Amino acid sequence: MRIYATTAHHGHHSLELDQGELIQSWESPARADIVDAELAARGFADVRQPGDLDRALIEHVHASAYVDFLQTAHQRWVVDGNAGSCAMSNGWPARRMRHIRPEGIVAQLGYYSFAADCSIAANTWGAVVDAARSADAAAQYVAGGAGSAFARCRPPGHHASRDQFGGYCYLNNAAIAAERLRQSGAGRVAVLDVDYHHGNGTQDIFYHRGDVSFCSIHADPKVEFPYFLGHADEEGIAGGAGANLNLPLPHGTQSDEWFDALETSLQWIERRGAEAIVVSLGVDTFVDDPISQFRLGSQDFTRLGQRLATADRPMVFVMEGGYGAEPLGTNMVNVLDGFLS
Numbered sequence: 001m002r003i004y005a006t007t008a009h010h011g012h013h014s015l016e017l018d019q020g021e022l023i024q025s026w027e028s029p030a031r032a033d034i035v036d037a038e039l040a041a042r043g044f045a046d047v048r049q050p051g052d053l054d055r056a057l058i059e060h061v062h063a064s065a066y067v068d069f070l071q072t073a074h075q076r077w078v079v080d081g082n083a084g085s086c087a088m089s090n091g092w093p094a095r096r097m098r099h100i101r102p103e104g105i106v107a108q109l110g111y112y113s114f115a116a117d118c119s120i121a122a123n124t125w126g127a128v129v130d131a132a133r134s135a136d137a138a139a140q141y142v143a144g145g146a147g148s149a150f151a152r153c154r155p156p157g158h159h160a161s162r163d164q165f166g167g168y169c170y171l172n173n174a175a176i177a178a179e180r181l182r183q184s185g186a187g188r189v190a191v192l193d194v195d196y197h198h199g200n201g202t203q204d205i206f207y208h209r210g211d212v213s214f215c216s217i218h219a220d221p222k223v224e225f226p227y228f229l230g231h232a233d234e235e236g237i238a239g240g241a242g243a244n245l246n247l248p249l250p251h252g253t254q255s256d257e258w259f260d261a262l263e264t265s266l267q268w269i270e271r272r273g274a275e276a277i278v279v280s281l282g283v284d285t286f287v288d289d290p291i292s293q294f295r296l297g298s299q300d301f302t303r304l305g306q307r308l309a310t311a312d313r314p315m316v317f318v319m320e321g322g323y324g325a326e327p328l329g330t331n332m333v334n335v336l337d338g339f340l341s
C-alpha cells in the first residue's frame with residue numbers, strides 16, 4: 001500500500017477550548033509521529049511525498065475566499081497587533097443574527113469557523129496544505145489503477161465544510177480525495193466516514209450532489225461534537241437527495257452494534273453504485289480514546305480493514321481522528337493491515 005505523508009505538520013499544534021480551559025490540542029504532532037513509527041515498524045515502506053497543491057481542485061470543494069482567508073489569516077492577525085499568539089475567534093453568527101461577512105480578522109475568524117477548538121498559527125497553513133496534497137496524491141495514485149493508498153493527513157479534514165473550519169479541521173482532505181477520484185474518471189464515488197465524530201464538513205460539501213455519496217457512523221450529535229449536524233433524517237437535497245446516510249449511535253456503543261452499522265453502510269454504498277471509496281479513517285472509536293465514548297478494541301480495527309477489503313473497490317484511506325498514545329498507531333495500522341490481508 002502506497003503512503004503519502006510529509007513533516008510540515010510539526011509546525012502546527014492548535015489551541016483548543018476544552019472543558020473551560022484553553023489547552024494545547026489533543027490533535028497533536030505526536031499523533032502523526034506515532035502512526036509513522038507504527039507504519040515503519042510493520043513494513044509499510046512505500047512512503048512518498050505528494051505533488052503540488054492543485055488550487056483549482058481545492059476550489060471545487062471549498063469557497064475561493066475561504067481558502068484565501070486560511071492562507072492569510074495568521075499574517076493578518078499579526079498585523080492586527082497579536083504577534084506571538086494563535087488566531088482564534090470570540091464570536092460567531094448565531095440564531096437571528098446575519099451572515100454578512102465582517103471586515104476585521106477576529107470577526108472573520110468567527111465568520112469562517114464553527115468551534116473554539118481550532119486556532120491558526122504561523123505554520124498552520126503549511127501543515128493544512130500538505131495534508132490536502134497528501135489526500136490528493138493518494139487519490140491520484142488509486143485513480144491510476146493502483147488498489148489502495150493511505151494519506152497520513154494531519155491536521156484532519158472531515159469537519160471542515162465548504163467555508164468553515166472547526167473540529168481540528170481546515171481543508172477537507174477526504175472531500176478533496178473524492179473530488180479528485182471524480183475528476184479522474186470515477187462516475188460515482190462514496191465517502192465512508194468511520195471517525196467517532198460526524199463528518200459534518202464532508203456532508204455539507206456533497207449534500208447537493210448525487211455523484212459523491214456520503215455515509216457516516218458516529219456518536220449521536222445530541223450528545224457529542226459537532227452537536228448541530230449528523231442526525232439520521234439528513235438524507236441530501238436536490239441532486240443529492242438520497243445520497244447521504246447518517247448512522248448515529250449512543251455513547252457506550254460496543255463492537256457488535258458498531259459492525260451492524262458498518263454492514264448497513266457498505267450495503268448502502270453498494271446500492272449507490274460507487275466505483276471507488278474514500279474512507280475517512282478515524283480510530284477515535286477506540287475504547288481508551290481520551291475524548292470519545294465508543295468501545296471498539298484494537299482487534300476490531302483489523303476486522304474493519306478485512307471487511308472493507310470485501311467491498312472490492314479502489315480505496316483511498318484518509319487519516320482523521322484518534323487520540324491518546326501508542327494504541328493510536330496500532331489501531332490505525334491494524335485497519336490497513338486487515339485490508340491487505
Ligand code: Q9C
Nearest residue numbers: 117156167168225291320321
Ligand atoms: N473534550 C476529529 O476527530 N471537541 N475531531 C473535543 C474534548 C472537538 C474531533 C472536546 C472534537 C473534534 C477529527
Ligand code: ZN
Nearest residue numbers: 195196197321
Ligand atoms: Zn473524531
